[in-house]
Amino acid sequence: MDSYIFYGLTAVLLTLSFFKDKKKTKMALKKAWKAFENILPEFLVVILLVGLMLALLNAGTISKIIGSESGWFGVIxxxxxxxxxxIPGFVAFPMAALLVENGAGYMQIAAFxxxxMMVGIVTMPVEIKYFGKKATIxxxxxxxxxxFIVALLIGMVVI
Structure with a gap:
């Protein structure tokens, strides 16, 4: 229901913007489309991977690997x-919701x-270049x- 309200509000505000300044509105829509095109490949790959994982692994398997029963092994x-x-945050959070719906534990998803968002093994070379090895590590x-502190806190709040 909330989605319909936000879509309706967006349509109304877009219409008002269009009547106020057609040129700026068209330019904003073109920029938004470009941003969408840039994000789409990453988004589709992650959705494909999550969909494939959910197709191959049933809820029981997900629950065993990173479910509540997996405990600290699953958190690690x-x-x-x-x-x-x-993975960008706008993709990670919906993916996390899908995993929770399919049996993943809250502590495990909190750790994930x-x-x-905070640890960057893949981006370490760039970070080392700008901040140094000691600061990066x-x-x-x-x-x-x-x-792990976040996972523990989530586990205490949710359970």
């Missing part, structure tokens, strides 16, 4: 996967999302440790 596994994965280690 999820945090390791999150550390080496490079927090390491995904220190930041990544602190972020990795913090992901």
């Amino acid at each position: 596994l999820a945090s390791l996967i999150g550390s080496i994965t490079l 999302i927090s390491t995904l 220190g930041r990544n280690m602190l972020a990795f440790a913090f992901s």
Whole structure:
């Protein structure tokens, strides 16, 4: 229901913008389309991978690997996967929701999302170039440790 309200509000505001300044509105829509085109390949690949994973793994398997029953092993596994994965946040959160719906545990998903957003194994070479090796490794280690604190807090709140 909320989606319909937001879509309706967007349509009304877009119409008002169009009547106020057609040129700026058209330019904004072109920029939005370009941004969408740039994001689409990443988005489709991640959706494809998640869809494939959900097709190959049933809810029971997901629950065993990163479900509530997997405990700290699942948290560690999820945090390791999150550390080496490079997925934008706008894709990661819907993907996390799909995983939770299919049996993943809240602690495990909290660890996955927090390491995904804060730890950058893939981006380390660039970070080392600008911030130095010591700062990069220190930041990544602190972020990795913090992901376990986040998982523990989520586990205490949700359970």
